[in-house]
Amino acid sequence: MPFSFIVPLIWILLAILLIAFLASNIVIVPQAKAYIIERLGTYRGTWNTGLHFKVPLFERIVRRVTLKEQVVDFPPQPVITKDNVTMQIDTVVYFQITDPKLFTYGIESPMAAIENLTATTLRNIIGDLELDQTLTSRDIINTKMRAILDEATDAWGIKVNRVELKNIIPPAAIQESMEKQMKAERERREAILVAEGKKQSAILVAEGEKESTVLRAEASRLAKIKEAEGEAEALLTVQKALANSISLLNQAAPTEQVIKLKSLEAFTSVADGKATKIIIPSEIQSLAGLATSFKEVMVDPTQTQQK
Template sequence: MPAILIISVLFIAILVLLISCIKIVPQSMVFVVERLGSYYQTWENGLHFKVPFLDHIAKKVSLKEQVVDFKPQPVITRDNVTMQIDSVVFYQITDAKLFTYGVERPISAIENLTATTLRNIIGELELDHTLTSRDVINTKITTTLDTATDKWGIKVNRVELKNILPPAEIQDAMEKQMKAERQRRESILRAEGQKRSQVLIAEGEKEAAILKAEAEKQSAILKADAVREAKIREADGEATAILKVQQAYADSLKMLNEAAPTDKVLTLKSFEALAKVADGQSTKLIIPSDMQSLAGLAASVKEIVTDKKTEETK
């Protein structure tokens, strides 16, 4: 009975040991395996079996891109201004073996290398250039770190300067300068706005004057056209009236000629014409030369009137 128990215990222990030696490497991870204390191989994602008592997983390495934020570092510019600059490094492990055995505490090594490189680059720049050249500084640091960390199995994708903090007195001077610059720009914009407003007002007044002059011109043209039209119509009316009077006179002469008037009738018509002339505003009176005397004219008129009455009674 004790022998069976011991065998059972040993079987269970061996089974548990074998199960514990079965390793599954997840996606985006690799395991660095040592055998008898020396590097053996790098396990990629999938199922693996570790030899009991011989194999040892030295390091589990993530292949994902990682971000490390380093604390601010004091740096001195070319014009002897001390600033605090903190940086962010984006890196990725490309060789797990080199990362494991290449350098002790690789993240600390990257931090120190970043600080040293940053001091070297900033030391060649003046303050103003440092504040306006972040992209240039980022590119230089990235290139330097990527070259230096390649032998550690690390690829530095990019480095970003997070904050650049100059001394307090310089910050105050910069704020005053920025305030003065904003006020200057505000004054320029205000002046440009006033100028534009004056230009728009002048253009509006000019347009109004042009429209007024055009309206007055059109009004004068219309008035002149109306006067001309009235005169034309008045002239047409007078011409028509004259034509009608002349036509009536011509018709009366025609009728008179057709009626074959006697000398007495002609004499009466002459007298009527003379009476009309006398009633006018003329200061001169012209007597026909064929009338020998007023007495003879009166006798003729009397005789004509008598004849007309006799005809009417008949």
């Protein structure tokens, strides 16, 4: 190959290498990230989201820091309560890096420092509480720990947002005692629920019987009212019929004999009652004799002869 062709090829290769070298120093910082830059071993600055160019050979990225909220679950720590009960407690810490520079240069191992600080703070707080208070005061313990850790880690560029006691594990003997207490409490609540159910059932039965009695009394009252109304209506009907018969009798202009005959019929109906003594007017007595004579005349003569 002629020398004249080799020289341009070398320049092309050098240009490609130069472009690749420069491109390797173009840095894009993604969202929720921050890069710590040093120049010749000295802090140069903090790169936030965007496009940046690193000076070759002089600048380097020391640490890539995430600005998102992070969660660290620390293993159980042995703590002793005020009444000398040893238990295991593990914690969960929610934190966020607010100052990447302090986080990088403030302390050597931030996570180890937070873990040790959490364990120390937890022992100090639990040491002032008895077992019962420890088991029932999670929110108070969480609040105190968050305040202490947030103040201590502020110099490291870290903000502690929340601290949670994940598990509180008392000794085995205490666990058995607690389980027995919980079982007794469940049984007591079940007994209360059963008694309450029986009480409500008895109340419902009594109310049902009461309503049934009221309904029966109301039905009896309405039946008596209906019966009285029926009797009154029947009596009114009889009175109307009697009045109509009297009106018709008056319209027919009855003779004295007809009136006396009606009177006799009335006294006949009276005689059918339970009266033991009846006083008959003289007019009706004579009419009764007339009726007897009329009856004898109407008797069959053959029957008379047979007698």
